[in-house]
Amino acid sequence: MTRQAVKMTRLRGRDQLDARLEALGITLPVDDAVPANGPLAQPYVLGGASSSERRIGNRFAVLPMEGWDATPEGRPTDLLRRRWQRFGSSGAKLVWGGEAYAVQPTGRANPNQLCSNPESERDLFELHDLLTAAHAASESGEETGTGTRDLLTGLQLTHSGRFSRPQGSPAPRIAFRHPVLDARVGVTSDAALLSDGELDDLVGDYARVAKLAARAGFGFVDVKACHGYLGHELLSARERPGPYGGDLAGRSRFLRRAIAAVRAEAPGLLVGVRLSIFDLHPYAPGDDGVGEAVTSDHRPFGGNTSGRDVDLEETVALVALLVDAGVSLLCTTAGSPYYNPHCQRPAFYPPSDGYRPPEDPLVGVARQLEATRSLKQHFPELAVVGSAYSYLQEWLPNVAQAVVRNGGADFVGLGRMMLSYPDLPTDVIAGRPLQKPLVCRTFSDCTTAPRNGLVSGCYPIDPEYKRRPEAKRLAEIKRLADSEKRST
Ligand SMILES: Cc1cc2nc3c(=O)[nH]c(=O)nc-3n(C[C@H](O)[C@H](O)[C@H](O)COP(=O)(O)O)c2cc1C
């Protein structure tokens, strides 16, 4: 394990947590007590509107998480339906995206990603109905008497760009030639570059799927701009000539055009953006297996010139453009799960193709929370959802409440914790203690499994995955990876 990380389970009381934060030189807001119906249970009124449709019942959001478990045609399976039902019944009143939905089959990140094609159109109706029915029947729907009136649901629209793998092997479509990432995905020539005309056409795909999402009942779509996928990669395409590169106006043109097209095609639909508000250089394991930055001249979006730290100047300018374009919800995230996962989803145990954390994962959590707080200060009217809370484990409710109470974000987004312990929001709002056996310990199996072609899920904790045949295969893969690492 990395030189610096200390397991969260060893930080037993407030004194120990404070001492650890001090030793790391970071701060996190932490409340001592989380009462029933406290700040996290308070409704949020979107855009100050009085309409009940825009009232979101509490401050928990489910973050989008795909399961690599759709059919090869991009259609739901029972596992996928189960995940959406669990998101619906979690108690969170904002469901951000469900999971990444590719607007065209060639833009899938894996051959089992949900995607748009003529046969799959009705599936969005089914998924939305399943999610809302589960919500209505849950404690947060039934007992509060609000049903689904204060539930806001969104669909995340994506094109995987550089990380497209529609048939399983890399089929990258890139915004610009990257000095480090090209080699990682096998780009050797300009043939992989998306032309301006292809980007123009893609805008229409976003609008078409948004219209369908609105008909299926979703309250908003997320025009995804994070994690190294196309919408994000374009934001740092400084060297790209033409309308979609160069200055910030050019680099954000695709995003702004997609948003404008969505609004024109589906006028009643709200628009959100999930944005990697900062990025760092790609990382790779060093000789001791600990992650090290692979530096280059390329400046990551939201990173400083060294590529090792955050600089939000351009991010603030971009968000101002997005607000002008009509975006009313922003979900903050960072980096990419492919090339700097420690910054995107802080974890004690890295995925099999990753590297040992170069910093205590608490530092990664604090970096995202602080950057989100800073953006929220700039845009008090914008509904802001934060991410990267799962690593906090037993401390999650205390930090989440303090963040919301202090205006560091309007919503607390939950990713991995929703796979291991989907009822956490309901328990927290009711003032019940956390169910410790369900707490995500950041084992990263939900990332390791799909990296090896298996469905994603919480194999260590969720009984449904524990008993699947893939669990054995995953254990074998991890054993092999460990022995390979020991022998090198
Ligand atoms: C298995 C898995 C699948 C994910 N899929 C998506 C996705 O489809 N879209 C997205 O924006 N983020 C995706 N993420 C990132 C999460 O939404 C979230 O940002 C990340 O896990 C950090 O939050 P956490 O600390 O609560 O887990 C995924 C994460 C995991 C673990």
Ligand code: SF4
């Ligand atoms: S596999 Fe389960 S415990 Fe591990 S990171 Fe994913 S959700 Fe958390």
